[in-house]
Amino acid sequence: MISVQEHHNVFLRQRLESLTAADKDYWSFKGNSRREYGHAMFQYPAMMVPQVVEAILKQACSVHPDIERVGDPxxxxxxxxxxxxxxxxxxxxxxxxxxAVLLCRVKSGPFFIDALKDKAKVLLVRIDEDRRWAVETDFPNRDKWFGRGVQLELSKIRRAIRQEDTLWARRFFWVALAETARATSNSRTSTFKLHIRTQEDIDGRSCDPVRTFKKSLARNIKHYEEQATKLSESGQLVRGYYQREIAVSLADIRKVKGKADLDIVFTSPPYGDNATTVTYGQYSYLPLQWVDLWDIDGDIDDDCLASTHEIDTRSLGGSTRVKKEEADHIKERSPAFRNYIKSLDEQPRDRALRVTAFFRDLDVCLEPILKCLHPGGLMVWTLGNRKVGGKRVPMDRILSDMLQARDAMLLCKLKRRISSKRMASKNNIADTMSSETILVMRKAV
Ligand SMILES: C[S@@+](CC[C@H](N)C(=O)[O-])C[C@H]1O[C@@H](n2cnc3c(N)ncnc32)[C@H](O)[C@@H]1O
Structure with missing residues (x-):
């Protein structure tokens, strides 16, 4: 547990703000946001810039050298x-x-690099020698999303991975297969939503899933090895195992009942309901059809793939059934929310409803998140203020209000410019964002 005194707040604020004072665009890391190591293994939507995380953790740890445990809900x-x-x-x-959980579990090790390389060689031979013509997955509209030849090749890869004995290696291979499935499906890759390509486009494409898989696997092994070397050099890796504790659960944070063991919560929550911002679930739906879900988590609920929308519906803001008292509760806690919702008075009702549903859910998350944090623990929230009905949702002010209503203290706000993110730009609710705000707060001591 970190010790906290008044001067810690002053130091941390000064350190973070001095970086902005020296270069007002410091937090944008423009031209300096290369993804290396495990960061480069898969293109997940709305990933944070590693350099931003590194810089903030560095400052937080220099003010609090006793920080030991980080959490990201x-x-x-x-x-x-x-x-x-x-x-x-x-x-x-x-x-x-x-x-997301598969990616985290792979990226946290174990880092048995030589064994992985040997297993990859065996895997590729198995794939090349496979002459079977069976398709190894079944789900609604399979033939719409994948061409027949692509299905047969993805199936060879899936069969080969299933023959691998060790869970850690299978998980590593599933990541490369997930990426291959996404790249070779008939969904457009220019959007996170599932959008079928035009027939002309589909007919004109030549996909080679085995080749794509081999490339992705080789690249991932390279990044993994680089990460292992870096961790070994700093003494963090012994015989392939990371020396500290890592636990990543497949869970809805609203339902998590943890104990207070975190020194810092560092996170980037969704910008709004998935359907109108970033559809993490739709993005993952096709890749996950080719992965053995029980290899990700023994307790996984297969119904999470019941439809293309299921994961998004289960995520924050996924259900727009909001009771009046729930809306009133957030209005009481956040003047910024109250004013924002009022400004939507003239707009179609569903807009205010969506925003309310999202903040209702975000508010529910705060209880378990704060519970997992030690008294006086730090919080770093990276937030995007997206627009709804042409008006920017002041998520930074709303979240800051909601946390202050729970006695947390705002230490500072940092701004960073971002290149436009792929959003549901064709609907009238969302648009692209050009900046993010980083809120640095502290739980009451
Ligand atoms: C902005 S992304 C996080 C990106 C991450 N910082 C990175 O660098 O890859 C938000 C994440 O919140 C997850 N999410 C949405 N609702 C959730 C919930 N109720 N419980 C837990 N995770 C949730 C989404 O699946 C998504 O992966």
Whole structure:
């Protein structure tokens, strides 16, 4: 547990703000946001920039050298987890999306590089020697999303992975297969939503899943090996095992009942309901059809793939059934929310409803998140203020209000510019965002 005194707040604020004072665009890391190590293993939507996480963790740890354990309730692809490992910290995370949990579990090791290379060679021989013509998955509209030849090749890869004995290696291979499935499906890759390509486009494409898989596997092994070397050099890796504790659960953070063992919560929650911002679930739906879900988590609920929308519906803001008292509760806690909702008075009702449903759910998350944090623990929230009905939702002010209503203290706000993210730009609710705000807060002591 970190010790906290008044001067810690002043130091941390000064350190973070001095970086912005020296270069007002410091947090944008423009031209300096290359993804290396585990960060480069899979293109997950809305990933954080590792350099931002590294810089903030560095400052937080220099003010509080006793920080030991980081938590990320919305872990995604594990950017914060990987950066925590680079600093030799323990980590616990959750995500509701099985693909995100698979990525985190792979990126946290074990790092048996030589064995992995040997197993990859055996795997590729198995794939090349496979002459079977069976398709190894079945789901609604399979033939719409994958050409017949692609299905047969993805099936060879799936069969070969299933023959691998060790769970850690199978998980590693599933990541490359997940990426291959996404790249060779008939869905457009220019959007996170599932959008079928035009027939002309489909007919004109030549997909080679085995080749794509081999490339992706080789690249991932390279990044993994680089990460292992870096961790070994700093003494964090012994015989392939990371020396601190890492725990990532497949869970809805609203339902998590943890104990207070985190020194810092560092996270980037969704910007709004998935359907109108980033559809993490739709993005993951086709890749996950080719992965053995029980290899991701023994307790996985297969119904998470019941439809293309299921994961998104289960995520924050996925259900727009909001009771009046729930809406009133957030209005009481957040003046920024109250004013924002009022400004939507003239707009179609569903807009205010969507925003309310999202903040109702985000508010529910705060209870378990704060419970997992030690008294006086730090919080770093990376937030995007997206637009609804042409008006920017002040998520930074709303979240800050909601946390202050729970006695947390705002230490500082940092701004960073971002290149436009792929959003549901064709609907009238969302648009692309050009900046993010980083809220640095502290739980009451
Ligand atoms: C902005 S992304 C996190 C990206 C991550 N920081 C990275 O660098 O990859 C938000 C994540 O929140 C997850 N999520 C949404 N609702 C959730 C919930 N109720 N419980 C846990 N995770 C949830 C999504 O699946 C998504 O992976």
């Amino acid at each position: 919305f872990s995604g692809s594990g950017t914060i987890m990987t950066e925590s490992m680079m600093r030799g910290l323990s980590f616990s995370g959750t995500d509701i999306n099985p693909l």
